[in-house]
Amino acid sequence: MTTPQQPPPENAYVVGDKYGSDQTEQSIRTTITDRDLATAKEAQIAWKGQWEDNSDRLAFAINGQQAQSQRLALLQDIDGYASGFMGQSWTVSPSTTVQIPFNRQLGPQKKAEVAADGRLILKAGGLWRIDAHLTFSGYTLNQTIMPISTPPYFIVIQTWDPISAKFWLEVMNAQGQHLTVRACDALPNVALYGANTSEIVNNPASVAYNHTFVLENMPSPDDSTAPDHWAYVRLTxxxxxxxxxxFASAYCKLTGGTRSSALIAARWSRDIENIRYEPNVPNGGNLG
Structure with a gap:
């Protein structure tokens, strides 16, 4: 390249006074490539550095996901549930304590089980909640004999009154000892006394209540001694x-099926702090 009376541009190839006779193929290649190689190397270094930064950020994100995955594993370890309902409807004799059989399983179960006898089996320690739902109907038939002066010299006066029902959610160990109990009193249709008809007094009533409690840690279900540590829940x-x-006689019917009955166990936590069973406490005085 010639630039008469002017300096050549930067990095330009100048023929010189020998008109290139002193150049070889290798020297020309070096001249041409050296001009752009340094810049290309700088670009490669910058590009590599950017990818290294991206790799570091990606590794950080992956590590964060691994930590989150471990947290999810902890949540999965907390899981525990079972749900049962009454597979039949039953009549109940008066003045008799009975266990209500929630003997049909609904949905999956984990660390808990619906037993064939209608109880729930809890197979892990931690904070558990039991929810019970029950529909019942019943009445008391009262008869009073009133004397009269003409044959048959008496009449029978019949009235219908409610029944007084009580329910217990009982948690027991494998040896049959009570761990904790929650009671529920039910006296339905009291406002309908004046009707004195069996149809109204015998109207179905639903009871729904729950119990939350803590169980000690238990061996793994694979342990042969695990059943000795399980807890059993029943509704009586x-x-x-x-x-x-x-003269009085009474009648009561329990309605089964998924619409009218349920006994559900759910494990909220595997922690076992504050295991407190205090069914009886002292009088605290007047709150007013």
């Missing part, structure tokens, strides 16, 4: 006639 009931006449 007893009802009494409300006797207002000379």
């Amino acid at each position: 009931m007893r009802y009494e006639p409300i006797a207002t006449g000379q």
Whole structure:
């Protein structure tokens, strides 16, 4: 390249006074490539550095996901659940304590089980909640004999009153000892006393209540001694006639099925702090 009376541009190839006779193929290649190689190397270094930064950020994100994955594993370890319902409807004799059989399984179960006898089996320690739902109907038939002066010299006066029912959510160990109990009193249709008809007093009533409690840690289900440490949950009931006449008889029916009955266990935490069973406490005085 010639630039008469002017300096050549930067990095330009100048023929010189020998008109290139002193150049070889290798020297020309070096001249041409050296001009751009340094810049290309700088670009490669910058590009590599950017990818290294991206790799560091990606590794940080991956590590964060691994930590989150471990947290999810902890949540999965907390899981525990079972749900049962009554597979039949039953009548219950008065003044008799009975266990209500929630003997049909609904949905999956984990670390808990619906037993064939209608109880729930809890197979892990931690904070558990039990929810019970039950529908029942019943009445007391009261009869009073009133004398009269003409044959048959008496009449029978019949009235219908409710029944007084009580329910217990009982948690027991494998040896049959009570760990904790929650009671629920039910006296339905009291406002309908004046009707004195069996249809109204015998109207179905639903009871729904729950119990939250803590169980000690238990061995793994694979351990042969694990059943000795399991806890058992049952719902029991007893009802009494409300006797207002000379003769009283009572009737009660429990309605089964998924619409009217449920006994559900859910494990909220595997922690076992504050295991406190205090069914009886002292009088604290007047709150007013």
